[in-house]
Amino acid sequence: MRNLTISKKLLGGFISVLILLAIIMTINLVQLISLNHTYTELIEDRTKKMLQVKDMVIAVKSEQIAVRVYAMLGDETSLKGITSSHETYMTISKQLTAAVKTADMIEMLKQSDAAENEYFELAKEVSELKKQNKEQEFTALLSNQGRAIIARFEKILTDMEAYQQSLLDRSQAQASKQVEDVISLVIILGIITLILGLAIAILIGRLISKPITELAKAAEKIATGDLTGKPIMMKSNDELGMLSSSFNMMANNLRALIVRVGSSSEQVAASSEELSASAEQTSLVTEQIAITIQEVATGVDRQVTLAHEGFQTIHEMAIGFQQIAANTQSVSAKAAEASEKAISGNESIQTAVAQMNAINDTVSGLAEVISELDGKSNQINNIVGVITELSAQTNLLSLNAAIEAARLRGCRHRGTEAVPAIF
Template sequence: MRLQTKSLRSKLVIFCILVLLIPTIVIGISTYQTTKSELNEAGRNQLKQNVKMVIAMITLMNQQVETGKLTLEEAQEKVRQELLGPKNADNVRPMKQEYLVGKTGYPWAVNREAISVMNPNNEGQNLIDVKTEDGVMLGKEIVSVGTSGGGFLTYKYKLPGNVNRVETKVNYVEVDPHWGWIVGCGAYYSEFNSSANLILYMVGLISVISLLAGIVIVYYFAGRFTKPILQIAQKLNVVADGDFTVEAVKVKSKDEIAELARDFNHMIENMRKFVQTVHASSRQVATSSAELRISAEQTSQATEQITISITESASGAEDQKNSLQGAMRSLEEVAIGMQHIAKSSGSISESSADTSGMAQAGGAAIEKTVEQMSSIFQSVHESDTVVKLLDQRTKEIEGMLKVISDISAQTNLLALNAAIEAARAGEHGRGFSVVADEVRKLADQSNQSTMQIAKLIEEIHGDMTKTIRTMGKVKEEVESGMDIATEAKQKFSEILLSTGQISQQIEELASLTQQMSASLQEVSRSGDEVSRIAEQASDRSQNIASAAEEQLASMEEVTALATTLANLSEELQSVLGRFKF
């Protein structure tokens, strides 16, 4: 209830805040929009008046041209200097403060070809292809609006000194009737309506102050309104726990909350009287139900003793019959099982004999495998020895080839020296030179053959190295295979011994099961007669037990009803005990 009371106060506070805040915001925003619109309109009028003033100035200068005091060019330049100032070396004219509109607005003019004839920055520039930020062809629009009787032209343009910011700019344009200039004056709307932001700020400040004051006032009065409701809620929490001794709610006002408090006090008083009456009646019911329960329990106990005796007799006969029947079924199942065991024992004996034969054949095969693995191991060992010997021989051949290569090199050198000496001998050494040349060729051929043989020997040596490694792995695998085969041979020997023993034991088991099966059949015939006699005795005992159980059931129902009434009386006493009155 405390949370609900707080929620009610919060709702009142929020409602009053909205009542204060919404009108303030609506009035402030409407005032801001109205002021902004009026300031924009005043700025537009100022632009128009500036253009009218420029046209009037042109009219005065044109009169001096007509009287011959000034040439047309002199009059036009005088207008430019009067409105903007003299042109400096950079073709830029300063802007005079007395003709500015806002902070950046200034008068300007173009001719009917959209060429700038008066401008502080771009005088002489053709504006026909200039496009604004929102896609307006500036030069064409100026000429179109000016020659159509004049008017306002609005477009998006970058702020001077801040090219990243684009705002709305408005211009008023009109055609001068004397020189044909299209005179204009433009400025940004933000330069006109910036003072409207102050109104928006004041509205926000007033809204915040009103909101804070309203929260304090509303919170105070909401607390006064909800205080009696909170008292009622607290007392209801106490009453919900069973305490009717709470004091009456005291309210001095005469409104609906006071009426609610009086109704609450009246309700608590009526409930207190009702609980007192119920409490007194429950005591009388509890006393009567206790006496009835004692009488019913005594009668029920006497009947129960009789029923138990009869039931035990019937139960004993029934149990005896069931036990005999169960024993007979068990004997039959055992006899059937023994017959199955005898048959299965014969089958197992035959399977054991077959398994023994297979184990003997497997042992012989494993023994033959061991012999073959031993022969393979011997062959691999001999091959490994031969390969290693062959590798040694290839190394010796490499040494011989090196000697032959050295001899060929020496022979080649000697043949070269002989050829040089023969050349020195001239005609006498020509024949010797031919022989020396042939010897040198033979030496070269021998050297090349030796190199080829050495390369071939090197390849053979590499293959022999791989073969040696492979033979080593094969030797290890063969050794592992011999170990596994030997172990398998030993396992088969153990299996053969075990199957022989199992076969003998199964034959003995088959003989015993046949003897037991014959004995069980004899016992089963004797048990059938005993079961028939026990079934007759059980039927007589059940008839007597049924009559006794019906009598006991009736007494138990009376006892149960008395017990239920007593329990309900106790529960009612327990519930009423939680109330205070």
């Protein structure tokens, strides 16, 4: 049964039930044939024999009537009736003798035949006496010997009828008993068939439903998230066995998939934490870069302002130098007058000296401003270095910082180149 498919199991169950039904039908058919034979024998044999015995009685009665009529009337027709009735009786007797099988019936037929033959001889003797007109003799013969033969003959026929009736009653009882036996056998076989069919149905049902129930329970556990169940072991090689193998494979693959998903989830969580940390670090770095850029922009604006102020100071110095040159030329032209105006020239010289001292002070202040600008440039270079290091993490901010630093360097170079141009 384990190596049979479900269709073969079902087919085997149906075939088993059909075989049981065929056996029951065969047994019932045999019993019905036997019962039919019994009733056929009862109807055709027993009843026929009863009718034959009655026909024999009728033949004897007809013969007796024919003898009496002939004795009274001397009718030739009655004489022929005697012979005809005798022949009818003997024909029926031979048929009945050939049909009966019991010794009692055969013995009674012999006695009946003997009585019939004796009465037929009596009828012949009566006919002869009638022909001789010996009425008293044949009347006495019929009254004495004839009545005795008829009485004995009727007793034999009555016994035959009673015997055949007893056989008929016995056959009817046997037939009734056989009918009851057939009914009992049919009921018993029906119950046995019902039990066997029910057993086969239960067996096949268990063979099919038990694995399905196990698969349903295992699937319910998996549906609730319990993947710790043991593999379903089925020893059958039918569709349910293949289904259980596929189910076990599915459960194993599902366990492996969940393990991989768990591992991937842990990796994703770790990566998320790393990304969160990197995002926080990037945010901090971005804030620092923004603050630094703001400070750089503030410093650059200040340097530009200082450079502009220095440029104005240098421009004013240049104008002063030009005035000094003009004054010097005026002093040279008026050297002759200076001698004349010594006192006035001395005062002018003192004034020029005072102006030169002022110019010297201004130039010293300008040198300090230029020194301060150089220090700011160094700070800008340091800040640019920091921005360059931060650009490895944030390319866009690094690029903007590099562009801003380049712009600042360009302004600083233009500022430093303006000083020699003025001088």
